[in-house]
Amino acid sequence: MVDIIHRVGIRTPVEKVYAALSTIDGICGWWTRQTSGASEPGARIALQFYSPDGSKVGDIEMQVVELEPDRHVHWRFVSGPEEWIDTDATFQLAQDGDWTIVRFGHRHWREPGEFTEHCSTKWATFLLSLKEFVETGRGRPSPADLWIGNWH
């Protein structure tokens, strides 16, 4: 089984990273500006992704499975790319001196393949956007996200 895994260190207190992951305004700052819904356990968050030219690239809806302040965020995807449905994204947070360490997983892919590989690289760019957003106030959420190839 292939999972997507990443780790970034963000030079900031853990509370700021948790806020960027657990609030709608926070998610708008690093993943996509078009984020709506309610960030609380059992509720759903809808995300839309656009190109800089205004065309829609994708739609995702996810359920918030768990929010443990300053420790853990767990989402399950309920609609979007077929490969994402019923997969899980988790963020484990820990403070280490001046740093907040984010350990990320996107797991439970049924048939990993080229699209999983694309998503792995794309997740890296969004986690670096999260890092920039929290450290500087300015991330690269869609539609300002970094294009990594012909699949956006």
Place this chain on the structure above:
Amino acid sequence: MVDIIHRVGIRTPVEKVYAALSTIDGICGWWTRQTSGASEPGARIALQFYSPDGSKVGDIEMQVVELEPDRHVHWRFVSGPEEWIDTDATFQLAQDGDWTIVRFGHRHWREPGEFTEHCSTKWATFLLSLKEFVETGRGRPSPADLWIGNWH
């Protein structure tokens, strides 16, 4: 088992991407400026990584397992971080219209953990450096590589 996987699309003919992966000068352009050795099957390539302040961050030596022009590059790590020894990095290349698609894997980790997660994100940044290097002539090889946290 957790593997590191990535995919990037580079808007260039496949020959240029293959050259960046299969020659010492090419590797110097995107991974680390301190690359030496011989890039041919059975030979070894040594890489050293530095901080911008000049301190050494790491050393890696790898054996070139296979070079298939414009298709495939396979390296096996023979020294460096203990977790890397006897693991394999592979790059599969394919031309798709104006794009060269790079499918990357770093596989055969014995005990994946937080360091594997760090390396996954770090590989994403080096693959984006490869993309920039081939597309623009200017990558971000060590010591100009992007720092992604407290582990460099």
